[in-house]
Amino acid sequence: MVLYTPLCENDIFPADQKDYDNMVITNYNSRQVKAMKLPDGNYQLMQLLSTDPSDYLHPDYQPGIQFKP
Amino acid sequence: MSPNNDQTKQPNDKQKDQQQGKSELVEKIQQLGQQNVPQAPDSNIHVLPIVGQIEGHVQLPPQNKTTKYEHLLPQLIAIEQNPKIEGLVVLLNTVGGDVEAGLAISEMIASLSKPTVSIVLGGGHSIGVPIAVSTDYSFITETATMTIHPIRLTGLVIGVPQTFEYMDKMQERVVSFVTRNSSVTEEKFKELMFAKGNLTRDIGTNVVGDKAVEYGLIDAVGGVKDAMAKLNEEIEQRKSEQQQVIQ
DSSP states (O other): OOOOOSSOHHHHSOOOHHHHHHEEEEEETTEEEEEEEOTTSOEEEEEEOOSOGGGGGOGGGOTTOEEOO | OOTHHHHHTOOOHHHHHHHHHHHHHHHHHHHHSSSOOOOOOOOSEEEEEEEEEEEOSSOOOTTSOEEEHHHHHHHHHHHHHOTTOOEEEEEEEEEEEOHHHHHHHHHHHHTOSSOEEEEEEEEEOTTHHHHHHTSSEEEEOTTOEEEEOOOOOOSOOOOHHHHHHHHHHHHHHHHHHHHHHSSOOHHHHHHHHTOSSSBTTBOSEEEEHHHHHHTTSSSEEOOHHHHHHHHHHHHHHHHHHHHHHHO
16 A cells, blocks of 8 residues: 655554553663563663763663563 | 484583573574673763654654653753763764754754764754754764755644744744854755755755765764864863863
8 A cells, every 4th residue: 555645654553552661761770771571571672872882882781681670 | 414413412511501601692692683792991972872763742653763852951961060071972863853852952962061073974864954063063974964954844734824934933943053053154054955856846955975064064074083083182172271271
């Protein structure tokens, strides 16, 4: 299906509330991270929200690692 | 399967240890896509990535990559306040987004007292333009592009004349910020903004690397090396100025 419209996709097909609920902004080792809730109750780090470049080199803050809430 | 495999599968302690180590390694590769990351000492330069879409007052669906102003604004205060931080690098790879959120971030960066440098990497489109010019010195890589176009609105339009006037004023804020913080003239910027025939079925201009420098929008063509050299130079200059004041 091709949809010709000036509206953005989200205005036509709104995202499911469940998608929002799974994504959380949380603190992990006193750093703010965007994380996804996993079925086993743990979190998976999606994005590190830090301005310190050395945080991005720290093995604990690599995207994909899992941590307990 | 060769018959030799049966021999190697015989369990013993050494192999168990190896398997344990292997599964940890496999887990790490699954998590990170790599084994180890290099360690570095604490840095005096902080980095502010402006990625994906700049999110406004409405939260975008989680599959979108977004830059959230409510995270960046406090971080910028922390950068200003922390005496250990001596400089800021802004990395831009954004498609643009909310005008007011973008202007808020730009004004915060422009009013920092510490030396700031920006690099436009893949693209610094739309409201990414004021963010790119808000730093003391701006760089663009040769292949990076910046789309300059008039402000648009998606959503409910109440009254056409009122909406037009409001949008015109909003646009004026963007134009005045960009002309104040870069060497592009208002006429040139507006000319690029309203140019016809550059973007398919739209008005505006897609400015690539050296053209952005030519128009005065960005200070220089360069990448990480140039940006870090410039930032370190500014930090050194700031330090020597401060020492002179003390003396």
